[in-house]
Amino acid sequence: MTGALVVLGGGAAGMSAASAARRADPDREIVVLESTGHAAYGLCGLPYHLSGVVPDAESLVSYPPAFFRERRRIDLRLHAEAVALDVARREVHVRTAGGVERVGYTDLVVTTGGTPSRPPVPVPDGTAVHTVRTLEDAVALRALLDSGRVRTAAVVGAGYIGLETAEALHARGVRVTVVERLDGVLTTLDEPVAARVEEHVRVHVELLLGTDAGPVLAERRPDLVVLCTGVRPAAGIAAAAGAATGPGGALLVDDRMRTDLPGVWAAGDCVAPHHRVLGRPAFVPLGPAANRTGRVAGTNAAGGDARFGGVVGTAVVKVFDLEVARTGLTLAEARAEGVAATATDVTSRSRAKYYPGAVPLHVRLVHGAGGRVLGAQLVGREGAAKRVDVVAAALHAGLDVDDLAALDLAYAPPYSPVYDPLLVVAQAAQRELARVA
Numbered sequence: 001m002t003g004a005l006v007v008l009g010g011g012a013a014g015m016s017a018a019s020a021a022r023r024a025d026p027d028r029e030i031v032v033l034e035s036t037g038h039a040a041y042g043l044c045g046l047p048y049h050l051s052g053v054v055p056d057a058e059s060l061v062s063y064p065p066a067f068f069r070e071r072r073r074i075d076l077r078l079h080a081e082a083v084a085l086d087v088a089r090r091e092v093h094v095r096t097a098g099g100v101e102r103v104g105y106t107d108l109v110v111t112t113g114g115t116p117s118r119p120p121v122p123v124p125d126g127t128a129v130h131t132v133r134t135l136e137d138a139v140a141l142r143a144l145l146d147s148g149r150v151r152t153a154a155v156v157g158a159g160y161i162g163l164e165t166a167e168a169l170h171a172r173g174v175r176v177t178v179v180e181r182l183d184g185v186l187t188t189l190d191e192p193v194a195a196r197v198e199e200h201v202r203v204h205v206e207l208l209l210g211t212d213a214g215p216v217l218a219e220r221r222p223d224l225v226v227l228c229t230g231v232r233p234a235a236g237i238a239a240a241a242g243a244a245t246g247p248g249g250a251l252l253v254d255d256r257m258r259t260d261l262p263g264v265w266a267a268g269d270c271v272a273p274h275h276r277v278l279g280r281p282a283f284v285p286l287g288p289a290a291n292r293t294g295r296v297a298g299t300n301a302a303g304g305d306a307r308f309g310g311v312v313g314t315a316v317v318k319v320f321d322l323e324v325a326r327t328g329l330t331l332a333e334a335r336a337e338g339v340a341a342t343a344t345d346v347t348s349r350s351r352a353k354y355y356p357g358a359v360p361l362h363v364r365l366v367h368g369a370g371g372r373v374l375g376a377q378l379v380g381r382e383g384a385a386k387r388v389d390v391v392a393a394a395l396h397a398g399l400d401v402d403d404l405a406a407l408d409l410a411y412a413p414p415y416s417p418v419y420d421p422l423l424v425v426a427q428a429a430q431r432e433l434a435r436v437a
């Protein structure tokens with residue numbers, strides 16, 4: 001008889017894995033070990049709970065634990081932290097309220113996610129310090145905000161979670177300073193595109209770039225410090241057991257999400273899946289890939305057959321009134337990779353020129369040898385999110401600039417000019433390519 005399938009972590013990847021495993025094998029014993037008191041909730045919604053857009057933290061929970069236990073017959077154990085992995089014995093050492101116990105497995109899926117990097121930022125005594133990584137974090141921070149004791153806050157880090165957090169705190173009437181060590185916001189964008197976001201952020205909150213947080217905190221003594229300084233893969237347990245790691249220390253997996261340890265699969269933020277544009281593994285910790293890699297890992301671990309087609313690095317974020325989106329490679333990323341690339345920039349419109357509400361939409365298209373589409377970045381008050389997905393599809397299909405220019409995209413005055421901004425940028429890229437040919 002096939003023994004237990006154990007999943008480490010009850011986040012997006014873990015619960016997707018467990019549910020997929022149940023579909024692949026209706027009879028298998030499936031155990032999920034989750035270190036916190038919550039499972040299956042939307043981490044991505046945490047900033048919106050802080051701001052009050054999502055008033056009730058419980059509504060971030062996709063399904064309550066009872067759903068998994070009763071409807072899917074998944075043994076979901078909360079407050080159960082895996083502390084070590086014994087691959088030879090196929091056992092996980094698990095810390096619970098009752099001490100450390102051993103849980104045997106036949107197949108193991110590691111979905112331990114990411115951990116916030118916590119740089120050694122000296123924070124003045126008595127200042128509340130938070131991160132935004134778990135539901136518990138958000139509930140605690142929300143309670144502090146609700147208490148009315150926070151008038152000033154410093155958000156350390158101007159990546160997308162830092163900017164979402166700054167927006168949330170600003171919405172709660174807090175005077176916010178964002179402090180970033182690097183010289184720009186959102187370093188996952190090329191500098192000229194990020195500069196547009198930076199300008200917009202400065203309209204709403206104070207932004208200190210190229211600045212060490214320590215002295216600022218010492219001088220300002222804000223009521224609250226929120227550390228949003230990035231995420232590292234929480235790959236420690238599997239790595240300590242000998243699993244191979246790659247970019248950023250994330251676990252290396254094949255297209256079935258198999259690690260190089262026998263009987264061990266992995267998925268979500270703790271892995272570096274195949275990046276289709278780079279042609280190699282990459283650490284791109286985002287929600288859709290966590291769900292999908294989890295599903296693939298769970299299916300295969302339960303004896304089914306599934307493959308993951310890879311990521312192209314598609315992301316979108318709301319920054320105050322802006323939609324900011326990217327997919328594929330930035331020009332800087334392409335060049336760092338040794339890929340010859342060019343960027344074509346246009347500022348078009350989100351709607352027909354005459355239609356009320358038309359706003360500028362900036363598009364940067366990155367293209368390489370032979371006009372191959374390598375990526376895009378879009379910034380505007382509307383229209384970026386819809387269009388980044390078209391470019392993501394183009395990347396999956398391996399389209400070039402001519403293909404992009406030939407796409408039959410939807411048009412109506414409230415949604416787009418008759419030449420969609422993507423067609424405009426593709427045509428501009430064609431002209432540029434013709435000039436250099």
Ligand SMILES: Cc1cc2nc3c(=O)[nH]c(=O)nc-3n(C[C@H](O)[C@H](O)[C@H](O)COP(=O)(O)OP(=O)(O)OC[C@H]3O[C@@H](n4cnc5c(N)ncnc54)[C@H](O)[C@@H]3O)c2cc1C
Nearest residue numbers: 009011012013035043044081082113268269285286287290
């Ligand atoms: C504030 C915020 C906003 C975000 N917004 C977006 C967005 O808008 N779009 C987007 O695409 N992505 C977004 N993300 C990223 C996205 O949420 C993650 O990519 C996704 O949640 C990863 O899922 P996961 O299951 O791999 O990891 P997690 O969701 O982190 O789940 C891992 C789970 O494993 C548990 N765990 C860890 N170690 C152990 C252990 N040793 N034993 C037992 N359990 C353990 C953890 O407690 C956790 O519950 C956001 C993330 C954050 C924090």
